Amino acid sequence: MPIVPPQQRPDVRRDRTDVRQAEAALVEHYPHLVRLAYVVLPPGLGRHRRVLAAHAVVQRALPAVGGGAPTARVPAQSRRSRPTGEATGTDSGTGTDTGTAYGWMRLRVLRTALAYERRPRWWPGRLPAPAALRPTVPVVWGLRLFPRAGGVDELALDRALSRVDGAARAAFALQVLEGLDASAVRDLLARAAVDDPADAVRRAAGLGSPDRDGARAMLGSGEFDPCTVQTRPSDLLRRRQRVRAAAVAAALCVLAGGLAVAVEESTRATGADRRPAGALAPVLDPAELLRTAAEQWADTSRVDFTAWPARGGRTSDTELLGRALRAWAEPPGSVRVSATPGTGTVPPVEPPRLLFAGEVDGAAVVLFHDSADRVVRYAEPLSGTGGAALDFARTDDADVTTGGAVVIGRTGDGARFLLAPWIAESTTRDLLAPDTPGRPLAVGRDGVTAAVPRPALGGACDAWPVLQLRSSERIVEKHAFLVTDLGDLAPVHLTYTPKPGRAAPARQPREATGPEALLAWARTACSLRTLSAAGVRSVNNWAFAEQKLPEGGGPADWLCTRAETWRGPGRALVQFLPAAASPTEPATVVADRGDTALCGRFGQHVLAGTHWKAPSGRWYVLAAGSRAVTRIEAKGAVRGSADGTAFAVRAPRDAEVELTAAVRGGGTLPAVY
Structure with missing residues (x-):
């Protein structure tokens, strides 16, 4: 008779050993892995759901014995590798630790956290996604969980992270929290099924400040710690009402099931x-x-x-x-x-x-x-x-400014706004008439304003109406600010950052209601046309440099007009403002960058250049840099250099010149075009 070989059985004991190694790594480094997952998860989940999801991502990363055990065995000598560059083993020499228990668990955490952004676009934000694309979120009944609030720097970093996708957040976290170099991060992201790891690393580089230790301290703060949380109750009265309503609804559903079917069919028609x-x-x-x-x-x-x-x-x-x-x-x-x-x-x-x-x-x-x-x-x-x-x-x-008004209706060339309840005074003014005071704007008892002329987004740009609003003293004393209608529901908040003072610290954006700010906006307001209907949250005019023009051409200002969108990405226009006969003569746009950190909190260094014609008819290449620039150099059709933040050299009108700058503290800065 034929000899039948014995049926092969899976090596369950080995599977259990591997899972125990993974569990030991998870337990030992649980707070670190949860923090990593929290940074990578979409901020759009909200802080409460993001905390729960971070814990779920890490807990779900542990495989099941026999079915979800590691495909690559965990080396016995590397069972307890540690984060932040302390791992005892690596995989293929990349430094990604995917051959160790900790590295393997970290990879599973990354894959699951990144999967949150691969849910179908049509899937409701809080309804469960398909099982393959979501971890099971722990249930917390009656409480809201929030990480401890950080400072201004932590809040700015959290907002910057919200403006990029999960792959870029993962690249940033792996470099800052894990201490991995760019090559190791690219390799790990590729293993986590990221489509373009190199692009994610490049975009992550735009998030971090030069002080990597500072970025690590911010990510290590309570703002990004989902294991140390504060609790607040949900709406207690509404919760009780819902419980009672659910009980009544259940009884009614049992008694009227057939009637509900008939009513549903009737309402469909x-x-x-x-x-x-x-x-x-x-x-x-x-x-x-x-x-x-x-x-x-x-x-x-x-x-x-x-x-x-x-x-x-x-x-x-x-x-x-x-x-x-x-x-x-x-x-x-x-x-x-x-x-x-x-x-x-x-x-x-x-x-x-x-x-x-x-x-x-x-x-x-x-x-x-x-x-x-x-x-x-x-x-x-x-x-x-x-x-x-x-x-x-x-x-x-x-906030007080970006939540200060909403467009409630538009007709023809006018728009009406619904003002926030904290707005105590409202006027209208024309940005192209900086010396003309604002005119009172009538507001009804329901908060709806009289019709306000809308900026002309096409044709001649001869006026730019804005609202000047003042908050109640019960909120902020004597706080006035400008907003303008760019075609969205939420008007755009306009701010201004003044010229850098000598040996003074970097200036911060302020409200664009002062004379200097209004003069700058009078020459740049028409550039706002390029931002219409783009979901812009705020626009800041940053006067990053000033320059004396050759041949007695007078003073010139260099401005960077940065638009922040509600969804995150920013856009920057660098504009050159030579002396002009009219205070409303439009500035010259010399650079336009989209999806950039330039001229924002995480892009504080800028160098730009342009060709300029002197009154004598001679042409020059001009350049200017922000306050940290110490030297500017030109190469190409003409060569030259100058110490400081401004530079000018004679050059043909169409001369191709490469501009670079040295930055205080080391490093070079290319010009933006």
Whole structure:
């Protein structure tokens, strides 16, 4: 008879050994791995869900015996490798530690954390994604968890990290927290299935300051520590109401199951009057809308859209509110939907906050704010056959200024704004008339302004209307600021950073209401046209250098106009302002960079150049650098150098010149074009 070989059994004992090694590494380095996951996870999750997700990512990284054991065995001599360059073993000499228990666990943590950003774009932010793309988040009932707040530097770094994708955040964290070099980071990201590891490393380099130890200290602070958290209760009264409502709803569902099916079939046939079904029904119930007390803005440390009360003459119109919520949940074909770049249009996962419901310029308008930091405007015509409109805009980390107003309606060349409850005074002024004082702007009892002329985004640029708003002294004493309409729901906050003083520390952005700021904006306002409808949050004019022009050409200023978007990426325009006969003569744009840290908190050094014609008709190459520049050098068609932050050399009109600068503390800086 034939001899049948014995059935092979998996080496379960070896699997268990490997899993125990991985578990030992996880337990030993758990806080470090959770911090790494927290940095890599999308900041858009919110701090509470990001804390829970970071713990879930690390805990889920531990494989199951027999099914999810490591494919590469963990070497016995490397069972307890350590983070931050202390590993005892490496894989292929790259320094990535993927052959050690810790390195292997770190790789699994990276893969799972990065998978959060590979969820389908249409997947709601708080609804569960497919199992392959999400870890199981621990459940915390009745509490909100937050890492301890850091300082200004930590907050700025967190905002900078939110402006890049997970791959760049992972590259930054691996270099700063793990101490890996660029080559090792690229190798590890490739193993984590990142499409372009080299690009991620390049973008991460734009996040970190030259002081890597400082960046490590910031990432090591409480701001990025999901293992040391503060707790706050969720809405206790609403939670009790929901529990009671859930019990009643369950009983009703049991008694009226058949009737519910019939009603669902009937409402399907009614088209526009269809109500959302399933889990979204209580979320989109007008009775569940959040409403803030009228005076809460003066008694809270969070002065943003969560402090706005519900205003307008139709806040009790449940039919209007219901139509707005249903259009949000499932917009019919007759509703025009628009969103600023990077803003999701999915239904809310929690009842949104009602900010306004009323009539504006022949339309019924409803304004919501939801937990995903979005402002949503629904508008339907009061008469006629026109369709409704649904507009979305991001409002991440809005504050006194960026949360100070919202466009509530537009007609023709004008726009009306809904002002925040803390705005005590409102005027309008023209940026192209810097010496003309502002004119009072009428505001209704519901916070809606009179129509304000809109900047002309095409044709002649002969005026640029802006709002000058002043906060109540109950918030900030004598705080006035400028905002302008660039076509989005949220107007853009305009600021100014003055010229560097001699031997003075670096200046910080300030409100653009002073004479010097207004003169600078008078010559650069028309460049704002290139930023229309781009989801811009704020624009800062930084006067980074001044220069005396050759041949008695007078003084010239160099400005970097930086636009910050709500979704993160920034854009920088470098502009040259020679002496001019008119205070509104447009500046010359000499460089334009998109998706850059240039001229921001993490791009504080800049060098730029341009060709300039002297009154005599001779041409020069001019260059100027920011305050840390100590020497500028030109190579190419002409050669020359000069100490300091300014440089000029005779050159043909079209001469090709390469400009570089030496920076205080060492290093060179190329010119931006």
